[in-house]
Amino acid sequence: MxxxxxxxxxxxxxxxxxxxxxxxxxxxxxxxxxxxxxxxxxxxPVQSEETILAKEEDKKVPAVSEVVSTVEEKQLMIKYKGDIYQVSALDVDIDTNHLIKIGKVKSVVSDDKKPNKNNQANRNIKGEPIYQGEENTIIVKINEEYKLLEKQ
CATH class of the missing domain: 1.20.5 (Single alpha-helices involved in coiled-coils or other helix-helix interfaces)
Structure with a gap:
């Protein structure tokens, strides 16, 4: 033990x-x-915040500014008879032979703004005709293509 x-x-x-x-x-x-x-x-090496920011400003990236301007752009809008109309998400065939003209785009605002006057658009389509669509819709010709816009 x-x-x-x-x-x-x-x-x-x-x-x-x-x-x-x-x-x-x-x-x-x-x-x-x-x-x-x-x-x-x-x-x-330790860099001050000012040095880092100065170096960031020196980097010019045009693609970024192009993307930013595209993001700021609003969807196509037209003000007609006091209502705002925007491009419809519906894919429809438009019979251009039977369109009835009800007005035309008389003025434009920049594409990042919302139209605030009747017959005003936020694209450079001044003078383009506005056609009658079905209930709560209008039709506009843009770049040789007819677009259906719905009342918002």
């Missing part, structure tokens, strides 16, 4: 010493990694 207790004590001391030496090794490795990280970051 005394031998077993002695062996247990020796085994416990061995494990304790082995565990402590591993902790010291881990601490040493962590310290080395932190030192390497400090060495690496010391060589990275």
């Amino acid at each position: 005394k031998k077993q207790v002695g062996l247990l004590i020796i085994l416990s001391i061995t494990l304790l010493l082995w565990g402590c030496s591993n902790q010291a090794k881990i601490h040493s490795e962590n310290t080395e990694l932190l030192q390497k990280q400090d060495d690496l970051t010391a060589h990275i």
